Amino acid sequence: MNVNQQTPMASPYGQPQPGYGQPSYATLGGGYPDPYGPYNGPSTAYQPGAPPQGYSPYASFPSKAVAEIPVSDLSSPLDLGSARGPPTSAPPPVSTPQAYSHYTHGDTQNGPPPMNHPMAQPPVSQPYSQSAMNLSGPQSSYPQQYGAVPPMQQMTNQMSGMQISSGPPTSAGLGYAPRPSSQPLISNTYLAAAPPSYTQAPPPVSAAPSQPPPPSEPAAPQPYYGGHPALQQQQPFPSSAPLQSQPFPFQPQTPPVSQQQSFPPGPPSQQPFPNSASLPGPPPVSYADPHPTQQPFPPRGPPPTSQTGSFPPTSSPPAQYLGPQPPSQPGPPPYLSGPPPRGPMPPSSMSQQQANHLPPGSMQQPPQPGMQGGYPPQQNGECTWLPTSLLSPMRYGFYAVFSSSGAFGQPRGPQPGYGGPQYPMQQNYGAAPAPAPPPPAQKRLDPDSIPSPQASELPAVQKSRHRIDPDAIPSPIQVIEDDRANKSSEPFTTGVRGQAPPLVTTTFQVKDQGNASPRFIRCTAYNMPCTADMAKQSQVPLAAVIKPLATLPPDECPPYMVDHGEGGPIRCNRCKAYMCPYMQFIEGGRRFQCGFCSCVTEVPPHYFQHLDHTGKRVDCYDRPELSLGSYEFVATVDYCKNNKLPQPPSFVFFIDVSYNAVKSGMVNIVCQELKTLLDYLPRENPEVDSAVRVGFVTYNKVLHFYNVKSSLAQPQMMVVSDVSDMFLPLLDGFLVNVNDSRMVIESLLDQIPEMFADTRETETVFGPVIQAGLEALKAADCAGKLFVFHSSLPIAEAPGKLKNREDKKLVGTDKEKALFQPQSGFYSNLSKECVAQGCCVDLFLFPNQYIDVATLAVVPVSTGGSVYKYTYFQAETDRERFLNDLRRDVQKPMGFDAVMRVRTSTGIRATDFFGSFFMSNTTDVELAGLDCDKTVTVEFRHDDKLSEETGALMQCAVLYTSCSGQRRLRVHNMAVNCCSQLADLYRNCETDTIISFFSKYAYRSILNTPTKTVRDTLVNQCAQILACYRKNCASPSSAGQLILPECMKLLPVYLNCVLKSDVLLPGADVSLDDRAYLRQLVSCMDVSESHVFFYPRLLPLVKLDGGSLPMAVRNSEERLSKGGVYILETGLHLFLWVGANAQQELLSNIFGTPTFSQIDPNMTNLPDLDNPFSKRLREIIDSFRSQRSRYMKLMVVKQEDKTELIFKHFLCEDKSASGGASYVDFLCHMHKEIRQLLS
């Protein structure tokens, strides 16, 4: 089939294209020529980067399989479609013309190449051809990512529109508006293709060929030759295949059965479309047109509009983007007619739809879960993507075949969130679901199994067939929901070695049965490869994200305290591992053998205990250290610095009182807050006053220390102007007990704002500030934390003086990395001293301009401190966020002067560490401060073989001083399985943790490596991981299939989010400081934070009743309904997005005003309204805030408001303004990479 398809495909494309081309071109040519021109520019620019990739693929492709080429051709058309996506955006139009022109050229060129390729292809098996198809898709995706794509996409869109009525289907595209449009188109195409492939692989193929060929040829050539990047990018769109599913719903209208056929018909339909353009075309045309037309072609534009009108979901997006389209609407009527069929679907209002959908979704999901149950669903627990496009006439259709529940379920999942059209789809699915599940069973059968559902969906043809249906690709939301459904009910017991814990997004209870709770340690893999070779082959990082002092939920018991008496904790003689459940007692209990190094150690007499018949100590369950994964030892004086029991720690507050700080209101706020905050210093026993002493310093160009001795009537200020050589001007009275000196302290805090109210000093110092704190702690001989509230780049003459080095021109160059490195070595040296003293620095920044976070953060980062940044701080709007951060930072439980050591069993060892700490040697992680939010990520590497029997053990021991001055040792033990089969590895890994690790790794790499290289490395490694799976674990299937391991099916989408993050791919408006800030922030995030940071949580606000949250929707603009209100949370930001057509009732409930225009976009808190909805919403917001270590300021984003750009930035499945690929594009790209690796 494939073969046939391929060949046919090529031809079909060519044909279809012509069909498309003619109509569309004509129009295009007429209207868009100019616009394209501009686009070319960019595209070319991008191309440089892209080309290589494109080329490489090509090279490989040709050599490998001819089929690929054809596929590529096919893809190219798709790409074109995707290219149109861009058109959706305002600029696109312009580009389109050019693109078109290119296309034309490309077509011609392509024409030949394809020819050649086909030639080559033949040798290749059909599957290859399919793969080729896919590959082409992916390839195209790359380019797209880079940006050149747009034009291509446009082209494709046009093409699609031209070729297939599917074009019209893109109406969905309308819905998607800018980005989506491009994708949608493709997706449509894909969809179309995909279904066919599944249902009737051959037919579709044939169909596809017939139609696609023309486009493919033209498109393909283009990509390869000139616009590779573009083409590739376009291809990604194909990935949008998921959309197909949506379109399908529409198709349902058309004969569902026919759907599959429809694909085949697709071709026909396509033809029809062309026709439709004239005749039946209306519906399809409408879609096709919409996209292309929306921008480029006014005529088409109308259709979209019509769609918009007709389909709430689609309409909303289009509306946003397609402002211009409306005019075109006139045309719509006919299109509208098209929509009407959908209409029925759409009719269900968004809400309804959602409601409806939700159920279906859930329905669908459940089955999946069931399927997944174990890994059961899929033997490998894999998701298989079928580039059905190949099969079917559709060129790109990717089929995400989640062998397990995955594939279909997921697509559907997203749908719920989706707009109207989708809903219908879902509904269909709902009906179809039943059928859908079966496909899962089919798993790899992918094409066949899937097709059926798709077939049903096929009606979706409405959407452009060229696209991959976003709903067909793995959905994070679905995965999260599934996990939640499956795992939140039962407590997670840690006793089973090698069992992956529930996802971080799932609420669950933990029972410690000998391994550390996932709240303390999460591993990337719970089945480690036995050998280094395996590990290397799989490229799966072996790492653990450790949060040693994590706060546990109230229903879980904090680690028990163990006291082994004066001798201190019992340890292995050789490796010094602490007593733990892995120690094997032998010789009747007189000795124990270390589980880590196998050394045998005598049991001290006072610790002796008899063994029972199983060889366990009789007191095993009486002793936490023998039965639990996490516990604490009381450390003896041997574990203390200078062999002296430590003093309780101290907190020193450093308040910048320069002009900016005073003016912004920061000084006032801090002083006011400290008055009450000091009553909440950390303590272990709530009954007792905190042992933490406090001190105060203000500073600008000089430092002002305060003597707040209790015996004084008034505080005394001591100014140290000699900042070049910092010293502590006073001893007695600087660090005081809050209760003793309360009066003096309050007097001081009252007077500070007054004293500096009229200051004219604008310069500040920074180095001396930390030096001063360090000296203070040294003098008091204690550990502690410095809270520095700082406002500007320290340019005053002093050690650590900095200069403004922000240079936007360096961004993107090889010199960029220097900007992430500190300006001078001063702060690095200083931080060493700080660590030696146990002086942790928390930095609160209030910059109005460049402040060089990269340098200022050196000390906080090296000392286990935190950095908080409040750019353009304004008392009114940022006060709450700052104060909440401050409160939490002051109160949070933490340890001081900590040393962490990770011991592992023979065979692996900890080789690399990420986080906020300092290391003076290769094994000891030194943390001046370690709070409950900080994680240390440890990477392991093999230095020998592991055995499957013993597994791999790790013990993380943290020696620290508690806030009451007690020296303790916290021990976390973790055992994971070892496997000799790669499949086991892939079955027991955690994508969230892997992504967390990758991001930390990448964020550190940019210090020394050009950012682009870092991104490429990430993509590479990810591709290798997946390729390795495909090669070694997946059951044989066509190369055109994208097969993802079940556990890693979200790897691409998450990785894409990492790649698109501000740090790795900055937009023009992202400052260097922001990037440096995020960089250090991510380095010590736990998995849950990094997860939401990279893939924000987007919740539709509908029917907030009951205790549960509404189901999240995927982060794509397509998912937003103009009539809805959404909340988006990233862990750092909190947005409330209000659709322009939001219901009055909704608005009244939330804002107290029924009119959209009266909503104050500057509000940071919702009004306190007395209605259940408002209450629940505020509860939700509060709960979000309480879950995160940093307070999130609420930002109200009104649709089409300026601030919406910021909001859109977090819709990470969409193409980003900075050039980041959309999910679909990236998936295609990834697929291409994988195929390349496989071939």
Add this chain to the structure above:
Amino acid sequence: MATYQEFIQQNEDRDGVRFSWNLWPSSRLEATRLVVPVSCLFTPLKERPDLPPVQYEPVLCSRANCKAVLNPLCQVDFRAKIWACNFCFQRNPFPPSYAGISDVNQPAELMPQFSTIEYIVQRGPPTPLIFLYVVDTCLEEEDLQALRESLQMSLSLLPPNALVGLITFGRMVQVHELSCEGIAKSYVFRGTKELSAKQIQEMLGLMKPAASGPQGRPVAPQDPSATCRFLQPVHKVDMNLTDLLGELQRDPWPVPQGKRPLRSTGIAMSIAVGLLEGTYPNTGARVMLFTGGPPTQGPGMVVGDELKTPIRSWHDITKDNARHLKKATKYYEALASRAAVNGHSIDIYACALDQTGLLEMKCLSNLTGGHISMGDSFNTSLFKQTFQRVFSKDYNGDFRMAFGGTLEVKTSRELKVSGAIGPCVSLNAKGPCVSENELGVGGTTQWKICGLSPSTTLALYFEVVNQHNAPIPQGGRGAIQFVTQYQHSNTQKRIRVTTIARNWADAQSQIQHIESSFDQEASAVIMARLGVFRAESEDGPDVLRWLDRQLIRLFMFHLRRSPFLQVFNNSPDECSYYRHHFVRQDLTQSLIMIQPILYSYSFHGPPEPVLLDSGSILPDRILLMDTFFQLVIYHGETIAQWRKAGYQEQPEYENFKHLLVAPLDDAQEILQNRFPMPRYIDTEHGGSQARFLLSKVNPSQTHNNLYAWGQETGAPILTDDVSLQVFMDHLKKLAVSSAA
């Protein structure tokens, strides 16, 4: 002689001048043969209640390099309204304001009785007095408390408009801001880091005014708020400062066992000097350092903080073992020069049982006209009263202190100025009357005396340059004019002009006259100053040898034994202290210092001065010895027993009671007037404190010769020092044998 004595006395009373010779040998040759140079002790601000200052500017000789002030010795042509300068013979017209001058209408400065006259002149805006307290906080609590009280008390003594500042130091140096309300602010400096004046001013935030003010002019008036944060009028910050002083804590830094507290005296002084330099240059200011121990860190440290290393002794110095001596001395000298340039004087009030580094720091006061007071503790009346006396007032209710003085000496042609010895620094004013032969601080005709009191006395040395072959006509007179400009304590600028003249005499023909004009007391003091000056600047033994050669002719037994030259039994600090006072006190006090006065009280008659001899120490006498620095009341053995037995309490022995009280009363009288307060010692035969007496008296009876002398009275002195008798014998021998 009587006439000469009267003449001398009269001159001293009127002009504050005592010359070694009151007839001057008329040629250089003859002058040098006289050994004691033509020289004088001059007390520039001698109290003259009878001398009302005149409210106009002095009239100056118009010759550029003369500028002598019109004086009674000038020849005046009343008709032509012209006067001839008696130094350069320039004929000068009177200024217009003198138009009405005539025989019968003469301005004061032409009247003979106004050979000393004081002008009040208007020079710039009046600037208030400035008192900057520099307080050591490394004190025992008791000491600190006493010091706090003294300082608080002193605030009430200051004129309300005087500016006052406070610097405290210990391990760190704190400059207290006095203007602020609420929070007490201070600027803190670490005590180990030497900072330039500029840095200090920068760190104190004083730079802006400095930039705007013209060089060398006080900038205070323009920017009082900016410059005065640390120096505020007493009346404004009285309460504030009193509180501040009240809250003054001991240096909080822990002092480990076996260590001295870290005391950053050097930096504290440098900051004090820098602060004044930046804010009130050329304005009268008094930096008052209160220290309870030696500087132990940073520049100017005198001894390390290890207690096992004792502070340097003469022994160490001789053996060149005093590690910090030279460096510290150099450091303080530099500081002193800076202060002197700006007209700021520095007092040192050092109270400790051990040495406090006066040897190194003495120049701070010596060069700036400041006081040095040395005591055992701040909690003694010695310190309290001395300090209080600094603020004593004269008959006009003005402080007995003046600031920023410059003394200029003009001589007639036959004389040149060799130098001066006293609390002054050279202003390096070259002129025709500067002698190449330097004695004391020479090479100039002008000296700066930053702090002056009515008793401040300088020794001035002259050289007769008239050649032997150019005789001076009979009756010719040499003249010297002293012009002292200073800031009066009431902030007025004043100029006091003293013009004196002496007759020339031919040494060959009038040797007897010259002889009879010799002022033995003045000469003794003048030569002693020379000796002390040399002792300060040269090695001890050399000076003694030099002095011996001079003394052979002067017979100054006691001087040789005095702490000014003899370092034995005195710590380096004590020597510095004694010398400091010796070179600034007037003649009477100086004489007391050289040869202590011993009064004897007995039932046999009224108190009588007795020989400063061990022979005077008798059982039935009470002795009162005044050495200037100490006031010793010594009860003879019998008296002591009686007193012990309490006879004085019995009415029948009231006479004994009177006897006991008499020396106390006399001592009290001395204590009342002396500055600094002498150490008051009440002791008796066999008392440990009796050493003060025994060390001073001529050891005519020692354990060696006790029986040889065979006298039944007197107390043997356990010493190897030679007695006056032996000394004299030896002198006679020398005089005869080697009188080259």
